[in-house]
Amino acid sequence: xxxxxxxxxxxxxxxxxxxxxxxxxxxSGGGDSTITWWHNSNNEPGKGFYEQVxxxxxxxxxxxxxxxxxxxxxxxxxxxxxxxxxxxxxxxxMERGGGELADHVExxxxxxxxxxxxxxxxxxxxxxxxxxxxxxxxxxxxxxGVVGFWYNTELFEKAGITETPTTMPELYAAxxxxEKAGITxxxxxxxxxxxAAHYYYAAALRGCSQETLxxxxxxxxxxxxxxxxxxxxxxxxxxxRPFNKGFLSTASQTGPTSASGLLATGKVAxxxxxxxxxGVMQGxxxxxxxxxxxxxxxxxxxxxxxxxxxxxxxxxxxxxxVSEEAPDKAVDLVNYLLSDDVQKGFAENDMGLPTVxxxxxxxxxxALAELLKVRDEAPFVQLYFDTAFGESVGGAMNDEIxxxxxxxxxxxxxxxxxxxxxxxxx
Amino acid sequence: MSSEHMLGAVxxxxxxxxxxxxxxxxxxxxxxxxxxxxxxxxxxxVTPALALMALFIAWPVLSAVRFSVYDWNGLGPLDxxxxxxxxxxxxxxxxxxxxVIHNLVIVVGSIIVQLPLGVALALLLNRRMAGQxxxxxLIFVPYVLAEVIAGxxxxxxxxxxxxxxDAIMGGIGLTPPDEGWLGTPEVTLWVVLAVLTWxxxxxxxxLFLAGLQSVPEELYEAAQLDGASWFQTQWRVSIPLLGPTxxxxxxxSMIGSIQCFDMIWVLTGGGPADATTxxxxxxxxxxxxxxxxxxxxxxxxxxxxxxxxxxxxxxxVVLRRDTKExx
Numbered sequence: 015x016x017x018x019x020x021x022x023x024x025x026x027x028x029x030x031x032x033x034x035x036x037x038x039x040x041x042s043g044g045g046d047s048t049i050t051w052w053h054n055s056n057n058e059p060g061k062g063f064y065e066q067v068x069x070x071x072x073x074x075x076x077x078x079x080x081x082x083x084x085x086x087x088x089x090x091x092x093x094x095x096x097x098x099x100x101x102x103x104x105x106x107x108m109e110r111g112g113g114e115l116a117d118h119v120e121x122x123x124x125x126x127x128x129x130x131x132x133x134x135x136x137x138x139x140x141x142x143x144x145x146x147x148x149x150x151x152x153x154x155x156x157x158x159g160v161v162g163f164w165y166n167t168e169l170f171e172k173a174g175i176t177e178t179p180t181t182m183p184e185l186y187a188a189x190x191x192x193e194k195a196g197i198t199x200x201x202x203x204x205x206x207x208x209x210a211a212h213y214y215y216a217a218a219l220r221g222c223s224q225e226t227l228x229x230x231x232x233x234x235x236x237x238x239x240x241x242x243x244x245x246x247x248x249x250x251x252x253x254x255r256p257f258n259k260g261f262l263s264t265a266s267q268t269g270p271t272s273a274s275g276l277l278a279t280g281k282v283a284x285x286x287x288x289x290x291x292x293g294v295m296q297g298x299x300x301x302x303x304x305x306x307x308x309x310x311x312x313x314x315x316x317x318x319x320x321x322x323x324x325x326x327x328x329x330x331x332x333x334x335x336v337s338e339e340a341p342d343k344a345v346d347l348v349n350y351l352l353s354d355d356v357q358k359g360f361a362e363n364d365m366g367l368p369t370v371x372x373x374x375x376x377x378x379x380x381a382l383a384e385l386l387k388v389r390d391e392a393p394f395v396q397l398y399f400d401t402a403f404g405e406s407v408g409g410a411m412n413d414e415i416x417x418x419x420x421x422x423x424x425x426x427x428x429x430x431x432x433x434x435x436x437x438x439x440x
Numbered sequence: 441m442s443s444e445h446m447l448g449a450v451x452x453x454x455x456x457x458x459x460x461x462x463x464x465x466x467x468x469x470x471x472x473x474x475x476x477x478x479x480x481x482x483x484x485x486v487t488p489a490l491a492l493m494a495l496f497i498a499w500p501v502l503s504a505v506r507f508s509v510y511d512w513n514g515l516g517p518l519d520x521x522x523x524x525x526x527x528x529x530x531x532x533x534x535x536x537x538x539x540v541i542h543n544l545v546i547v548v549g550s551i552i553v554q555l556p557l558g559v560a561l562a563l564l565l566n567r568r569m570a571g572q573x574x575x576x577x578l579i580f581v582p583y584v585l586a587e588v589i590a591g592x593x594x595x596x597x598x599x600x601x602x603x604x605x606d607a608i609m610g611g612i613g614l615t616p617p618d619e620g621w622l623g624t625p626e627v628t629l630w631v632v633l634a635v636l637t638w639x640x641x642x643x644x645x646x647l648f649l650a651g652l653q654s655v656p657e658e659l660y661e662a663a664q665l666d667g668a669s670w671f672q673t674q675w676r677v678s679i680p681l682l683g684p685t686x687x688x689x690x691x692x693s694m695i696g697s698i699q700c701f702d703m704i705w706v707l708t709g710g711g712p713a714d715a716t717t718x719x720x721x722x723x724x725x726x727x728x729x730x731x732x733x734x735x736x737x738x739x740x741x742x743x744x745x746x747x748x749x750x751x752x753x754x755x756x757v758v759l760r761r762d763t764k765e766x767x
Binding site for chain 1: 624730731
């Protein structure tokens with residue numbers, strides 16, 4: 015066999031293995047004693063922690079074999095997408111809730127946990143709302159965070175800002191002070207659209223009453239004028255020109271020139287982002303410290319005349335779900351994952367913001383501990399709109415918000431585009 | 441039938457041989473048919489390739505057409521038939537019609553920039569001169585680079601403030617656009633076009649150089665004898681004879697531009713403000729990001745139709761001359 019034919023043969027064999035591999039993966043979830051579990055903690059300490067969790071569960075449940083697969087976050091989402099389409103879903107997997115989950119429930123892919131996990135659902139309380147469809151709970155959130163401005167305390171000091179802004183005029187004043195000090199106030203990863211969209215969500219949260227938001231999620235009705243007003247708030251922020259150069263094309267989280275990178279390296283003073291931000295910044299900086307002890311956080315300021323509670327928060331989280339086809343033992347595993355012990359370990363390893371009250375005090379990172387307090391004191395946490403409304407409506411909304419940031423759409427356009435996409439879903 | 445055999449049979453009147461000579465194969469059926477054995481062999485060797493093509497090309501293509509008439513989010517059965525509603529949505533969507541325009545800008549822009557540049561460079565590089573090999577390599581390297589890698593490199597180079605391009609421009613006293621090359625909707629499509637030119641000029645030059653090899657040396661000698669200058673020789677001899685190569689290159693460039701995806705996905709993702717969306721980025725975004733598989737299917741069929749019509753028109757109007765000349 016020549017080299018070439020050898021290579022060709024290897025390629026053919028590869029194609030065949032790949033083809034059969036796709037078909038074969040379904041078998042692993044079929045047996046009653048084997049549970050497949052996909053998660054996205056693919057670096058330490060999370061990966062090792064979850065391996066230990068699986069071992070402990072196997073020990074407590076003789077005869078059960080937990081097959082753990084750890085992916086990078088984006089890889090996991092891609093794989094899950096394919097799994098949902100083929101109907102061959104892993105037994106235990108991550109759900110982000112909202113419209114996405116509703117689609118999975120409608121397609122009969124996700125198991126109703128309302129009865130089997132009733133105790134845990136009660137403990138979690140209001141945070142579980144994002145994973146409920148028609149009054150039934152389909153996944154158990156294990157980490158919930160909120161969105162706000164992460165800022166560089168040193169740069170704020172340098173610019174003479176002594177107190178974090180609580181109203182829009184105060185926010186604009188802070189922009190001015192920073193600019194006068196020669197500091198770019200805010201970084202924005204507009205290339206990814208969702209970071210820009212979070213401004214609109216936050217503005218709507220401050221402008222709309224909880225009732226309006228809840229009914230918008232349920233009925234996909236955006237006729238309340240507060241949705242257009244949210245667009246006007248965003249327009250005002252954009253008009254202040256606080257953002258980094260080229261913010262429309264800036265990436266959100268990849269590398270030192272991304273929005274998170276600019277904040278982490280002290281090039282800008284603040285960024286609107288979720289609870290993941292300290293972790294992302296640690297990943298970008300060489301010393302793995304991110305902003306370190308210069309990390310500050312404040313919530314999105316109140317909007318003048320807004321009907322929203324200024325202590326309500328925008329947020330989201332990750333939840334464990336069980337596939338419809340999974341063996342009953344998978345439910346036990348999910349319940350175990352939400353037990354006090356596992357949640358405490360999760361918090362101690364700074365893997366996120368735990369949802370079970372008993373684990374709250376175990377969060378070590380001071381910035382995250384502060385955030386946990388904000389979250390727990392919030393009267394309600396609104397799930398990110400794009401997740402809450404589902405990809406189709408959320409995507410149309412984000413696109414139009416992107417245009418709003420570019421000055422190519424009006425606040426009215428945002429509402430119209432969202433409503434049009436929503437009407438197709440009804 | 442051998443001539444010897446025929447002559448023998450007629451002239452000498454000997455009885456016919458019962459078997460034909462070994463040199464003459466039996467010609468009982470039409471000359472085109474091949475024995476079943478050979479056909480079986482062909483079928484045997486071709487089937488795996490056909491099966492792979494059916495699985496990875498025909499099936500996905502047919503699926504896209506099927507999805508295009510359903511409202512489908514990728515989950516569960518395909519049961520919400522909507523007829524041509526997805527097509528209507530796609531054609532009514534400003535983002536898609538803009539995408540078609542962007543594709544056409546790239547088609548026309550690529551041809552009017554790369555064609556004269558490519559021909560000029562090919563003519564220059566066809567002369568013997570110092571550093572020729574180096575120049576050829578420099579022009580050809582971008583084409584060999586994977587498009588995704590080239591995109592990532594340019595993405596970094598074009599970053600505002602920290603990127604090399606802005607640094608160089610600042611150094612020579614020029615001001616880059618306020619919001620950066622990739623963040624200014626009015627500018628970004630032209631930036632993409634420039635990067636695509638950088639990437640694909642090498643292919644044009646390579647093809648034209650190959651085309652120039654086929655120009656007979658005698659023609660140049662004759663031109664020289666007639667006292668033609670170098671410029672006159674190129675204009676009257678080289679370029680006309682390069683015609684078929686140019687027309688083929690235009691065709692390749694056109695098809696490539698219509699399907700333009702990788703570079704844009706990496707550089708801009710179709711942004712800012714949809715300023716660089718192409719039909720391909722539109723359909724990928726609708727499909728994988730928004731889970732509107734019906735819309736994505738319809739967009740892909742429209743993309744196919746536009747590419748098909750353009751290719752057919754080009755074939756009929758332009759390439760026809762070449763095939764006629766050869767025939």
